[in-house]
Amino acid sequence: MLRGGKALLVLGLLLLLQLTVDPNHYVSRVLLLSCFSVMLAVSLNIINGYAGQFSIGHAGFYAVGAYTGASLSHFGREWMEASLGLASFPAWLADSAVLLAAVVAGSVAAAVAGFIVGLPSLRLRGDYLAIATLGFGELIRVIFINIDRVGGARGFSIAPINSIFWIGLFTVGIVWLSRNLLNSRQGRALQALRDDETAASVLGINITSYKVMAFVLSAAMAGCAGALYAHFDGYLQPDSFNFIRSIEIIIMVVLGGLGSTTGAVIAAVVLTVLPETLREFADYRMVIYSALLVICMLVRPQGLLGTSEFSWASLRSRGKETGGGLA
Amino acid sequence: MAALIQAVQVTRAFGGLVAVNSVDFSVRRGQMKALIGPNGAGKSTLLNLLTGITPVTSGDIIIDGSSIRGRPAFHAATLGLARTFQNVRLFENMTVIENVMVGCHSWTRQGIASGALRWIGHWREERLIIEESHRQLGRVGLEAEAGADAASLPFGKQRMLEIARALAGHPQVLMLDEPASGLSTRETAELSSLLRQIVSEGVTVLLVDHDMQFVMDISDEVTVLDQGRTIAEGTPEQVQSDAAVIAAYLGTEPN
Numbered sequence: 001m002l003r004g005g006k007a008l009l010v011l012g013l014l015l016l017l018q019l020t021v022d023p024n025h026y027v028s029r030v031l032l033l034s035c036f037s038v039m040l041a042v043s044l045n046i047i048n049g050y051a052g053q054f055s056i057g058h059a060g061f062y063a064v065g066a067y068t069g070a071s072l073s074h075f076g077r078e079w080m081e082a083s084l085g086l087a088s089f090p091a092w093l094a095d096s097a098v099l100l101a102a103v104v105a106g107s108v109a110a111a112v113a114g115f116i117v118g119l120p121s122l123r124l125r126g127d128y129l130a131i132a133t134l135g136f137g138e139l140i141r142v143i144f145i146n147i148d149r150v151g152g153a154r155g156f157s158i159a160p161i162n163s164i165f166w167i168g169l170f171t172v173g174i175v176w177l178s179r180n181l182l183n184s185r186q187g188r189a190l191q192a193l194r195d196d197e198t199a200a201s202v203l204g205i206n207i208t209s210y211k212v213m214a215f216v217l218s219a220a221m222a223g224c225a226g227a228l229y230a231h232f233d234g235y236l237q238p239d240s241f242n243f244i245r246s247i248e249i250i251i252m253v254v255l256g257g258l259g260s261t262t263g264a265v266i267a268a269v270v271l272t273v274l275p276e277t278l279r280e281f282a283d284y285r286m287v288i289y290s291a292l293l294v295i296c297m298l299v300r301p302q303g304l305l306g307t308s309e310f311s312w313a314s315l316r317s318r319g320k321e322t323g324g325g326l327a
Numbered sequence: 328m329a330a331l332i333q334a335v336q337v338t339r340a341f342g343g344l345v346a347v348n349s350v351d352f353s354v355r356r357g358q359m360k361a362l363i364g365p366n367g368a369g370k371s372t373l374l375n376l377l378t379g380i381t382p383v384t385s386g387d388i389i390i391d392g393s394s395i396r397g398r399p400a401f402h403a404a405t406l407g408l409a410r411t412f413q414n415v416r417l418f419e420n421m422t423v424i425e426n427v428m429v430g431c432h433s434w435t436r437q438g439i440a441s442g443a444l445r446w447i448g449h450w451r452e453e454r455l456i457i458e459e460s461h462r463q464l465g466r467v468g469l470e471a472e473a474g475a476d477a478a479s480l481p482f483g484k485q486r487m488l489e490i491a492r493a494l495a496g497h498p499q500v501l502m503l504d505e506p507a508s509g510l511s512t513r514e515t516a517e518l519s520s521l522l523r524q525i526v527s528e529g530v531t532v533l534l535v536d537h538d539m540q541f542v543m544d545i546s547d548e549v550t551v552l553d554q555g556r557t558i559a560e561g562t563p564e565q566v567q568s569d570a571a572v573i574a575a576y577l578g579t580e581p582n
Contacts, residue, residue, distance in 0.1 A: 184442025192429045195418035204404030204433035
């Protein structure tokens with residue numbers, strides 16, 4: 001839960017970081033990259049964890065959001081400056097307006113893609129759905145390679161807008177929405193259909209529309225992350241949205257514990273920061289990284305957190321329990 | 328009294344096997360009705376047809392005046408129908424109370440935005456859901472296990488949880504598929520009194536079972552199915568003395 005006071009605290013903290021920290025410093029870059037991983041892992045967790053479907057084309061939604069957002073800001077900025085009078089605004093305000101417009105466009109475009117991919121999921125299960133979503137992810141990549149207007153295989157350069165404030169805010173927002181969803185009428189319906197579709201449907205849950213909803217929502221979140229990512233470096237390349245990227249996101253979700261948002265957040269940060277801290281091992285870096293994954297899965301096959309969630313309330317009650325034990 | 332559930336000339340074939348063959352069947356409002364028959368008689372299939380999980384091959388099913396033919400499975404629930412399953416189907420990765428909270432789905436209305444953004448309507452409805460779920464758990468004697476994982480309950484309690492989940496949807500009709508199988512004598516007695524109480528609250532109950540004793544004790548009316556056809560219908564006494572029923576259960580003497 002994030003109301004009033006906590007929301008203000010987050011806003012204040014992000015503003016402070018925005019004003020005092022250099023977003024292009026090595027450490028802040030790694031942490032911002034973790035934010036993208038968090039947004040992607042948390043959003044994929046809605047499909048794979050809550051709803052129990054198996055999607056492995058998440059980089060596809062990410063790419064749709066990234067390219068849509070980038071195109072809007074690249075081709076539409078002049079129009080926005082002219083018609084909305086952005087040019088007379090201070091630079092930070094104009095940048096924020098453009099970035100927000102890109103995020104909205106990227107989310108909507110990805111949501112539409114999610115709707116289109118969600119439809120086959122009504123018929124397909126397990127492995128078959130996985131292959132269909134894999135196909136979608138690759139299809140998107142190939143489409144962007146072949147659109148010359150957005151640079152094709154050479155990549156797409158736009159004016160970067162690297163903002164700790166907005167990236168941080170959307171990351172917190174997506175985690176918050178996802179946690180809220182879990183303990184809501186819709187979230188329970190998703191978990192119910194994950195556990196038993198027939199039993200869920202006789203309770204009046206429309207399986208079809210809930211599966212599509214999960215895809216649309218998850219895709220919109222990935223699209224939002226994509227649009228922010230497009231402006232992070234101001235450079236996009238189709239190959240950064242390949243199959244390997246999708247797999248990385250799945251690893252984060254599974255390692256964190258399918259269905260646990262807290263787990264997805266932790267795993268996303270760890271798996272983004274880990275390859276960086278392992279740089280001193282040079283050539284052995286990816287070997288160590290892979291070995292750690294294998295060990296993690298052997299020791300905790302249910303993921304780091306299983307399906308449990310972190311909450312302040314449970315932390316407090318646990319504190320009381322130990323306190324009581326001591327007294 | 329008007330029929331709440333009416334099956335008209337319902338047939339269901341699986342390939343060449345006709346599991347239910349031109350059956351006419353009805354349940355009146357407020358009744359405790361039983362559907363019995365030997366193994367393989369088509370009882371569970373008929374129940375699946377009535378709840379819309381399995382589509383009919385021919386014939387029609389009318390619930391509270393509207394046909395469910397060709398409608399998706401969740402539609403029957405919106406008409407006030409709830410059921411349990413022969414081999415208990417709980418949401419095993421959810422807690423006991425969460426299972427019952429899912430049962431409240433059919434009468435709750437808050438949309439995705441309300442839940443995700445934690446609007447006031449969400450909190451208001453969530454409180455109703457939790458109250459109702461505790462009430463249902465208390466009724467089946469599972470109040471103490473509310474926070475436990477559903478899968479960790481012993482079998483008899485899982486059965487009761489499934490009934491509580493079905494009742495949380497405020498159904499007009501509760502259909503139970505072999506609710507007494509696998510229960511101890513004491514648990515069966517508890518189940519009987521719970522079912523009597525549910526009927527006294529105005530809920531119509533349809534029982535499917537082959538435990539004659541249990542069914543005969545509590546039902547108002549019994550329909551006997553054998554090899555996909557209705558062979559007898561009437562009060563428990565009438566059915567028990569029916570020659571065709573005795574033949575179906577015990578076989579006939581060879582001539």
